[in-house]
Amino acid sequence: MATPGAIGARSLRVEDPRLLTGRGLYVADVEVPGMLEVAFVRSTVAHAHIEAIDRRAAAAIDGVEAILVAGDLPQIWMDSRRHPKLRSTPQPPLAVAKVRFVGEAVSMVIAKDRYIAEDAAELVSVLYRELAARPDGSVEPLFDHIPDNVVFEDAERYGAPREAFDAAALVVRKSLHLARQSACPLEARGCVADFDPAGRRLTVHASTQAPHRLRRDLAAVLGLSENQIKVVMHDVGGAFGQKIPTHMEEIAVAAASMLIGRPVRWIEDRQENLVAAPHSRGQDVDLELALDEQHRFIGFRAHILGDSGAYSFNSGSCLTEAYRTARALPGPYDVVNYEYDVRILLTNRSPIAPYRGVGFVAAQAARELLIDDAARQLGIDRFEIRRLNLIDKAKLPYTTCTGWGYTEGTFVETLDQVEQLLGPDAGAGAGDRLVGFGVSPFVEPSGTGGQGGRQVHGFVSPSHDAARVGVDPGGKVTVSIGTPSLGQGLETTMAQVAADVLDIDLDDVAVAWTDTSQAPMSLTGTRASRAAVVTGGAVARAAGDVRRQILEVAAAMLEADPLDLSIELGQIRVAGEGVPRLSVSEVVRAGFFDDSLRDAEHERTFEATKLYDPPATYSNACVAAVVEVDPATGGIEMRRVVAVEDCGTMINPMIVEGQFIGAVAQAIGAALFEQIRYSPEEQPTSSTLMDYLLPTSQETVRLELHHIETPTDLTERGIKGMGESGMIGTVAAIACAVADAVGPAASSLRALPLLPQDVWALLQGT
């Protein structure tokens, strides 16, 4: 008998009542007695030497505690050595000698409150000696040891692409530019650092996706060991990847607290977030596809140019976009011949960090647009050309040329269902409006553990979690995890997993976030669509061990064989008997308080901590979008979004749908509205939400979403992750739909987002 509310159920969220009643606790709600507030002084120029910093006027303001520059802090450099070809770009928390992007932190004002801190920050005077762009337009080297500003360069060849292209019946080519974009979570970044100088203990509250990583990074640079640092987990108001890296501001705030011996808080405002927080996308993808006489894809060739921003140190670093695009390109298609080269350039802009979908979004958009171009040139149906080339079930298990191993997948099935759901009139016109549709089948690497990390990144990338489950004498369960919930409902889904394994009521399970001194280790945090699989798997294993302990004690109490016992809704039954004999609560209570049930060999704590590192798995889905274009203005309206997704076993279908719908909305923004712009002098011009347009309820449509559930054999309960699916597939689907709508100009589509003026220009043939 299935436990109600457990795996598979649309259980209502446990976290909702407190979030709905204003009882959420986000980092801006954290107050520590004696706490001071930080305002950063940020560079107003893109590339310059710092000649002088005059703090005198600012320091004279009543209520200012300290104004720090790099020289006041210990020498700290953050660097990334994740890939042997990634060149080193050490980044300091406060600029040392040079600024490399507008928004880079130069000084920090610490004051009684944020109002005074900002007053003082305005009075800090920085003298810059600007490094202008050269006459030929090239950029001065950002780092002396990287004179060509190429921070990463790599090329790979798989199979025999030259031969394939030489023998091709048709070669199609597309260049696609993806503008810089921002994850733009509604809660910006922030942290509180509280250093106790006598006890040498640092407590940090941060809006972060990866508390253990933050602890690790802070320990590495602050001269403290990890057990002297405690990162406390709270509610996070959205993150989408931007809060994975350890931020320079977090280090600066911690270092400042250590220096002055008082708690220090920094809450980022939106202008800072749009200018100085990491961005994403920012790529040029030049893609070629070779086809044979039978319309089979026989080769891909890609040249990818990435924009790194000024530094590349953090999680994923600049590799998170262009490099991942290269590795993701084959996708769900059967293509063995592929070559790519990737170059990533340093620019005087904010650094790049992960954003939902990472480089998979660009790969998907470029590839699907190109496939549509090929279909149009050949005069064949766009579903048909895909059906012909998608990896079908008979070919599974299948490893792509870039090393992604698919053990199961419903690539063709999801495409077929989407075609049916779209119906025959999908592209039918509406008066003088142009209507178009696009279809986009894709894979999503998910549930990233170590093997998945290695496949996706192409280098060693450990990524496992532990979780702790315990039952108290009242028969209630507490689950402790190290992956914060950013909105995806882990407080509910992890409880569902534990309830399922223990066969107890969902209401009897509580999930706790504490801090890194108590929470089991999550190596890499809540990211990369991994929490349901990895944390969920660890919870399942820990719950399984606790279940074993309960049944062993019950067996002793009942003088039965543990194998003859089952648990249903918290009641223990002996096989063959109609009526339960004991409750879980009675067993646990007896296990604690009845000495006759304890023996030195089998001390039972009714608690277990287990680690889980799943094999690599991939979800898949197919998305189609229908758009309406006004030829007079180039204005685009979303008409329909249809998707069929397969992420294996769903812990909570309601939450799966929420993730997909939310990601589709972000994809609408990414395809049609969102652009982080810079002037020719690299001055950011998208610094408010009036410039950086996020979709509202008016720009989004109801998602027609259907599920196929193909559990994988590889993970606990067959669960796979899908948090990024809606983004990966939908940007491509919308781009293809607009291309379809503009008719003859379709193959001229070469940039995202597609603003009305861009679409209008396409229609004019300019």
Next chain:
Amino acid sequence: MRAEVESADIEVDVNGRSLHRRVEARMTAADFIRDVLQLRGTHLGCEHGVCGACTILLDGISVRSCILYAPQLDGRSVTTVEGLQPSPGELHPLQAAFMHHHGLQCGFCTAGLLLVALELLSEERDVTEDVVRDGLSGNLCRCTGYQGIVDAVLEADRTWER
């Protein structure tokens, strides 16, 4: 140097309770609500009046507290998300509807959306999806894609007796 900062004495009804405070004139209404009154359910998403996360009701009308100053609340009545519940532990039908339809994920935008929805349903009945989408279009949500929120408002239209 001490900056010249004006203060103001204000009297404001917050969620049905009359309060007197002395505040710096330049303190925003949002900061007043959060830091002086310690009502942290109202959140700051942009501080330039676009996202709507800071929405409160001022004399029953939705306003963006981040671009109001605390002295502007003097003599007025304010409703924040903390004032929605009929009693502790009980949810307003609108809040219950949000829960039923997965109308929130991270919760950061939720207070603003609840109050805008409350205002919408106070003025309209038998609303259609178009009316709801239009009515909510001044509030940003980055997580949900709005669908669950729209469904929640459509349910509350039916379940909230008003």
